[in-house]
Amino acid sequence: MEFLAQWLDVDFMARFAPMYVKAAGVTITIAFWGILFSLIVGFLCATVQYYRIPILKQMVSVYIELSRNTPLLVQLFFLYFGLPKVGIVWSAEVCAIVGLTFLGGSYMAEAFRSGLESVEKIQMESAISLGFSPWQAMREIIFPQALAVSIPALCANVIFLIKETSVVSGIALADLMYVAKDLIGIYYQTDEALLMLVLAYLVLLLPISILATLLERRLRYAGFGH
Amino acid sequence: MEETVQLQVQGLIKRFGNETVLNGISFSVHKGEVMVVLGPSGCGKSTLLRCINGLEAADGGRILLDGEPIISGGKNMIRMRQKIGMVFQSYDLFPHKNILENITLAPMKVQKRSKQEAREEAEQLLNRVGLWEKRNAFPRQLSGGQKQRVAIVRALCMHPEVMLFDEVTAALDPEMVREVLDVMLELASQGMTMIIVTHEMQFARAIADRVLFLDRGTVMEESTPEKFFSAPQTKRAQEFLNTFTFEKPNH
Amino acid sequence: MQDLDISILFKGINFLRLLGGLWVTVRISLIAVGLSIPLGILFGMFMTLKNPIAKGISRIYLDFVRIMPQLVLLFLVYFGLTRAFGWNLSNEASAILVFTFWGTAEMGDLVRGALISIPRHQYDSAAALGFTKMQTFYYIIVPQTFRRLLPLAINLTTRMIKTTSLVVLIGMVEVLKVGQQIIDANRFDYPNAALWIYGVVFLLYFFVCWPISLIARKLEERWR
Numbered sequence: 001m002e003f004l005a006q007w008l009d010v011d012f013m014a015r016f017a018p019m020y021v022k023a024a025g026v027t028i029t030i031a032f033w034g035i036l037f038s039l040i041v042g043f044l045c046a047t048v049q050y051y052r053i054p055i056l057k058q059m060v061s062v063y064i065e066l067s068r069n070t071p072l073l074v075q076l077f078f079l080y081f082g083l084p085k086v087g088i089v090w091s092a093e094v095c096a097i098v099g100l101t102f103l104g105g106s107y108m109a110e111a112f113r114s115g116l117e118s119v120e121k122i123q124m125e126s127a128i129s130l131g132f133s134p135w136q137a138m139r140e141i142i143f144p145q146a147l148a149v150s151i152p153a154l155c156a157n158v159i160f161l162i163k164e165t166s167v168v169s170g171i172a173l174a175d176l177m178y179v180a181k182d183l184i185g186i187y188y189q190t191d192e193a194l195l196m197l198v199l200a201y202l203v204l205l206l207p208i209s210i211l212a213t214l215l216e217r218r219l220r221y222a223g224f225g226h
Numbered sequence: 227m228e229e230t231v232q233l234q235v236q237g238l239i240k241r242f243g244n245e246t247v248l249n250g251i252s253f254s255v256h257k258g259e260v261m262v263v264l265g266p267s268g269c270g271k272s273t274l275l276r277c278i279n280g281l282e283a284a285d286g287g288r289i290l291l292d293g294e295p296i297i298s299g300g301k302n303m304i305r306m307r308q309k310i311g312m313v314f315q316s317y318d319l320f321p322h323k324n325i326l327e328n329i330t331l332a333p334m335k336v337q338k339r340s341k342q343e344a345r346e347e348a349e350q351l352l353n354r355v356g357l358w359e360k361r362n363a364f365p366r367q368l369s370g371g372q373k374q375r376v377a378i379v380r381a382l383c384m385h386p387e388v389m390l391f392d393e394v395t396a397a398l399d400p401e402m403v404r405e406v407l408d409v410m411l412e413l414a415s416q417g418m419t420m421i422i423v424t425h426e427m428q429f430a431r432a433i434a435d436r437v438l439f440l441d442r443g444t445v446m447e448e449s450t451p452e453k454f455f456s457a458p459q460t461k462r463a464q465e466f467l468n469t470f471t472f473e474k475p476n477h
Numbered sequence: 478m479q480d481l482d483i484s485i486l487f488k489g490i491n492f493l494r495l496l497g498g499l500w501v502t503v504r505i506s507l508i509a510v511g512l513s514i515p516l517g518i519l520f521g522m523f524m525t526l527k528n529p530i531a532k533g534i535s536r537i538y539l540d541f542v543r544i545m546p547q548l549v550l551l552f553l554v555y556f557g558l559t560r561a562f563g564w565n566l567s568n569e570a571s572a573i574l575v576f577t578f579w580g581t582a583e584m585g586d587l588v589r590g591a592l593i594s595i596p597r598h599q600y601d602s603a604a605a606l607g608f609t610k611m612q613t614f615y616y617i618i619v620p621q622t623f624r625r626l627l628p629l630a631i632n633l634t635t636r637m638i639k640t641t642s643l644v645v646l647i648g649m650v651e652v653l654k655v656g657q658q659i660i661d662a663n664r665f666d667y668p669n670a671a672l673w674i675y676g677v678v679f680l681l682y683f684f685v686c687w688p689i690s691l692i693a694r695k696l697e698e699r700w701r
Contacts, residue, residue, distance in 0.1 A: 040248055064530060065683075065690075066592065066683060068690065069639075069683050070683050070686070071639040071643075071681070073641070073646075073653070074642055074653065074682055077678070078676060078679050079676055081660075081671040082671050082672040082675040082676055084671075084695055085668075104649065118393045120318065122316055122318045123318055125281055125314075125318075127332075128281065129279050129312040130307070130308075130331075130332035130336065130380070131336040131384060131595070132304075132335065132336055132383070136335055143322075143668055144322050145321065145322050159543070163544075163546040163547075164546070164547075165550040166549060167548060169646070170645070170646055176551070177546075184556055186361060190556050190560050191557065191560065194552060194553055194556060194557045197552070200569075201545055201549055205544045207691065209540070209544055222628065224452055
């Protein structure tokens, strides 16, 4: 501790640690809802693409291109500053969750789609020839296999989306980034503020990242490929 | 052999784009009969089986099972399919289920049979094909021949009236072909109605009650195996059979 | 009124100013990608080394870059490095440094993936044909790696352009900032300008990134 105290203002860090905890709460809340809705949107989009439902399929393609080729920060600026001009006034939290979902939905769709495509067509045929209805075959045979293939990509997307939440400080949400910026601006305790920022993201993301690696390895070794 | 007609195919036509793959196929299979379908590759044999099972919609003609029409996508399709078992070339077991689950999934989910009953029958059938020890293994742990025997059991467990075999030994190593063919021979001896597409000529001769020879989407010849293999009537059939015999070249 | 406010885009040189702002981020991305590709190729080859120390270093580097949000990296360099080492880095130099640091890690991982995806028997059959190691690498491995890599490298460019939008948060005057300035300056004449300006910024990014994504996809399909 004494060694640390030479470099860092430990008291300062202790004093402001609760602020970081609170800010981490904001980050986690936004990430949680954003990821949940991204999964739902992504699943629906992938289903539309898999069954090639006309019209909806084209709409999904347009959405995916728009979502994948624009930055989240710009999406947020449009939602937060632009939309109120046409009477749509959302709080910063709602904008952040909507923005994250708009971005994440296309990434999740891609993950689900590649999983579904990896299941050979004959799996569906052999299920159907055993008397399964198409819906039963999807639920019992196709989807479980597709999900196993999708999981690494889904995990990567979860980590990606949590990282992306750092952008919401741009629309004045008091997340981790925002607090760090504040402390630097007010107290000039740059080293401490930045160190706590890095630590906060490590604590948040390292366990998820390790979990994802373990999950992927388990799936690969238990892989049921031929 | 009983003389009731079980499956009737009448003037079946199937096109893919401009290409007519099946051009008015007609035949009937009696109960307990084994029909072997032969022909050069691309003659429409596999398509024929897929039409019978409703995986492909016919463009013309009718298929009747016990007098009831099979219409791909029709209302009765799920019920009809349970009467028809099909085994594919690529022994496509469900990779995420173990062997017992592979076999009992459809009886439980489709026929709503009890887990215990389905399981008992599955174990019995596995025992008959000599794979009872593998009941808890996963498909990837089995050899090709073992997988194919499981695929046959999986179809049998649905109590089908007719079994369709689509080149089930084509993807197997030669030493595994026998174990699969033996299972099929036993099935035939128990009176199962079967339609078999195969390239194993000796096996075809041994198992068939009747032979159907297809070429370019039409039935060229329909006869007994003895007649077909010893004295084929058409030139196409003679040429086809010749491709399976080899002579030592004279130097 | 909103309908009329669209005319703000055509007032004076507003649209040109927005394009100029966009160029700031695109320029940074291009420089960072230009640096990341050669560095990433070296790093990717470094990662395939069997040496445990090399493995450890690349693991830590890659994981750190993967876990930390790019905005955090940007803050670390812009606020942290400047103080810690007394460097006086401009925000543009910080951005280029950070995005190159990030891009090198991403590119390196792509290179590593492409290198190890070449099946063992490609090396074996080349050896059986009498190729030397260098010849094998030059004639067999590099062309195959290149085909796998090019679409991915192009994709990295779009990711880079999207990510550089963050530089506004370390005070660079880029397209979002220019947009803000235009909105502020016309607060009273064009109260609804924000809708149009940010809508246009959104579309500007889209029309820069989308063609690049399309090229990457076409190449991927052709070379599959």
